[in-house]
Amino acid sequence: MPSRRVLPWLLVSLISCATPPGNDYSLFRARLPRSILVMPPLNESIDVNAPYIFLATITRPLANQGYYVFPVAMVDAFMKENGLASAYDMHNVSLNKIHEVFGADAVLYVTILDWGQKYLLLSSNTVVKSQARLVDVRSGQTLWSGEQYAVEGSGGGGNLIAMAIVAVVTQIIDSLTDRTYELSRQANYSMIYDQDDGFLIGPYHPGFITDPRGLPDPNVSPR
Amino acid sequence: MAALNIRLPLHSRAGACNRIILSILLSAWLFVGCAAPPKPLYYWGEYEDLLYSMYLHPGEADTTTQVAKLTEDMQKTRDNGQLVPPGVHAHLGYMHYRLGNAGSALAEFTTEKLLYPESTVFMDQLIKQLTK
Numbered sequence: 001m002p003s004r005r006v007l008p009w010l011l012v013s014l015i016s017c018a019t020p021p022g023n024d025y026s027l028f029r030a031r032l033p034r035s036i037l038v039m040p041p042l043n044e045s046i047d048v049n050a051p052y053i054f055l056a057t058i059t060r061p062l063a064n065q066g067y068y069v070f071p072v073a074m075v076d077a078f079m080k081e082n083g084l085a086s087a088y089d090m091h092n093v094s095l096n097k098i099h100e101v102f103g104a105d106a107v108l109y110v111t112i113l114d115w116g117q118k119y120l121l122l123s124s125n126t127v128v129k130s131q132a133r134l135v136d137v138r139s140g141q142t143l144w145s146g147e148q149y150a151v152e153g154s155g156g157g158g159n160l161i162a163m164a165i166v167a168v169v170t171q172i173i174d175s176l177t178d179r180t181y182e183l184s185r186q187a188n189y190s191m192i193y194d195q196d197d198g199f200l201i202g203p204y205h206p207g208f209i210t211d212p213r214g215l216p217d218p219n220v221s222p223r
Numbered sequence: 224m225a226a227l228n229i230r231l232p233l234h235s236r237a238g239a240c241n242r243i244i245l246s247i248l249l250s251a252w253l254f255v256g257c258a259a260p261p262k263p264l265y266y267w268g269e270y271e272d273l274l275y276s277m278y279l280h281p282g283e284a285d286t287t288t289q290v291a292k293l294t295e296d297m298q299k300t301r302d303n304g305q306l307v308p309p310g311v312h313a314h315l316g317y318m319h320y321r322l323g324n325a326g327s328a329l330a331e332f333t334t335e336k337l338l339y340p341e342s343t344v345f346m347d348q349l350i351k352q353l354t355k
Binding site (some may be wrong): 049063066069084103185 | 264266267270271272274275277278279304308309310311312314319339341343344345348
């Protein structure tokens, strides 16, 4: 038996860990996929490169979270070689076909909503924003959905002439370095790793068996 | 008994200080448990940058460059005692295939399958096409 004086400390720690209610992981847990196929994203932004930047930055967080991720560029090329010219065509492939051709457990469907730099008078904002949905291939059920979002500002502050110079300089620097690549990476990390809204820990991760999310609450006795 | 050594100070008056320290340590450990970032399972090397470049700056990531960089990554992965991430052997195999190295492509697809059985259905199709 631990001392009574230790117990309050334990309690405080446990409360700080608890996730807020409302995030239902039960279906995700029940159908827990081992493998994820990332479908080349639909693009509603004006940046034609956005889907590729997204694809380049999604494998790492998903795999680090413990899932097998199909090689994204290969999947894209394979589908194109098989007559699916656009992401729209790819999104319309039936789940049965995906199961047959790839053997994937789940598909991540992504729609890019906003992407790139917005030049304001004296500053610029860079934004990445997408919606993502994880679908169970066997049942067609949505296991998880979430948003990838990050925004970064530059310029502003100080006197007007200095601001104008800063704005010009940062816009030149920004146009040389694609900030959306780094932002998309950060936004995908946040989306996947988030303790409250992210992905459950998958089978390849050492923490797989200790992730309590989506398990029945041990404090609620079954009827 | 080892447990006895832990219990004794907790129940003695002289152990008040130890008790507080133990409580703080225990809580600190639990907090760290909550906040710890996910540990990387894999050595990622150039894979992401190559994906980015092959689409946006194809000149910087032509097929030959990709094979060279990914092969180098695999050596580093072995040296570090880490794992090659999902999809990377398959991607390297695809690059070999594009260069016309069917044998190397076959070897990489087979390795992908051995490391990650989840890729079996997809890899088997590619292997079948290569050996037909």
